Amino acid sequence: MDKRALVVRLSSLGDVVLTSAVFDPLVELGYKPYLLTLKPYGELFSDDHRVRVLQVDKAELFKKETLSSLKGFDLYLDLHKNLRTLLLRLKLGGRWLSYNKESIRRRLAVHFKVFVKPYSVVKAYLQTIGYAQGKPKLLVSEERLKLWEERLGSGYVCIAPGARYEKKRYPYFREVVRLLLSEGYRVVLVGDKKDREYTQGWEGENLCGELKLSDIPAVIKKASLFIGNDSGLLHVARAVGTKCIQVYGGTHPTLGFAVEEEEGLYLIRGLPCQPCDLHGKGSCKYKTFPCLNIDPGVVFESALRLLPG
Structure with a gap:
């Protein structure tokens, strides 16, 4: 498994856990999954042999040494999709895919009930790599x-x-x-x-x-x-x-x-x-x-x- 995929989800705890839904599909597609997240969320994956966690302090995210370690992946999955991850994309280059966050629709749903409709973050994560179904999964030793x-x-x-x-x-x-x-x-x-x-x-x-x-x-x-x-x-x-x-x-x-x-x-x-x-x-x-x-x-x-x- 020579190809490497970096899954980017910096926070928070629940959102980071849900990225685990894409690990097995990435392996099926021939990638070794890596996860970029903030401390301490990576500790949840201590026993999970499928993924290698790159855990950083927020203040270190854009330091030269960190950015250097994040270059060279065959695929980047932006499962956070905010200004920080946009900046990462600009600094790292490479092939990036990002999920359908439905940001505008979800914000409108707070004020206008016509925008309330079924939506699953897990399914949106999976659809980023062409999968329709799947579930989050954490391995425990x-x-x-x-x-x-x-x-x-x-x-x-x-x-x-x-x-x-x-x-x-x-x-x-x-x-x-x-x-x-x-x-x-x-x-x-x-x-x-x-x-x-x-x-x-x-x-x-x-x-x-x-x-x-x-x-x-x-x-x-x-x-x-x-x-x-x-x-x-x-x-x-x-x-x-x-x-x-x-x-x-x-x-x-x-x-x-x-x-x-x-x-x-x-x-x-x-x-x-x-x-x-x-x-x-x-x-x-x-x-x-x-x-x-x-x-x-x-x-x-x-x-x-x-x-x-």
Whole structure:
């Protein structure tokens, strides 16, 4: 496999994970996949032998040494498509393909519902190289899986209550945890240090802020079900093959990040104000976040439908 393809997706966590959908197709096309991303996202691929990760600090991206190391690839895939990657294209040269981001249509969908239509970022990534179907896939080593099964067991429900923006953060996960525990299910919480503060005192096994990024895929893979917001760890669950429940707030499936039917399900109120922002930023114009007013019993019942037995 002499040809090399550089997949460019600098951030954020979920978007970077979803680029894994193109790794196997690139191998089928005769390329060795490389991934250019910002630190620390490359750690997610620590066990994935299919791809070589080139991980850089944001401040180093356009330094002479970095640019020199990025030259000479047979194919460049721009799966970020912003001003920084445009500048990379100008500086590196070579053969570039970029995905159909539908930037204008998605922004218009925030304000005009006539522009709300089905769209999948994963399918858009794949269509860049001529593939119609495929799924994100993260490989996790047997050694890492065995290590975490010895520590945690398996078959638990993994819940990630955090999200970068308040409009994407479902506020009733604690009640969902209690409902699951009352029915005899084990619950493991995952997230970062901020999520640790948020979940202080919650029941269940709290691993928020305790895991290395390279270990998170293994912990999620050993779960029977993952429940989370429209955020990065949800896409890790998709990529390791764990059934998911995705809870929507201020965003919407039309923006491209909804789970597919075979991956699980998503819950959305379907209010006229959804989506209210491309990324879920900002404050709620109603001050009450009605989009997140989904009864925890609904999330619990959805979980029971997806859990084995």
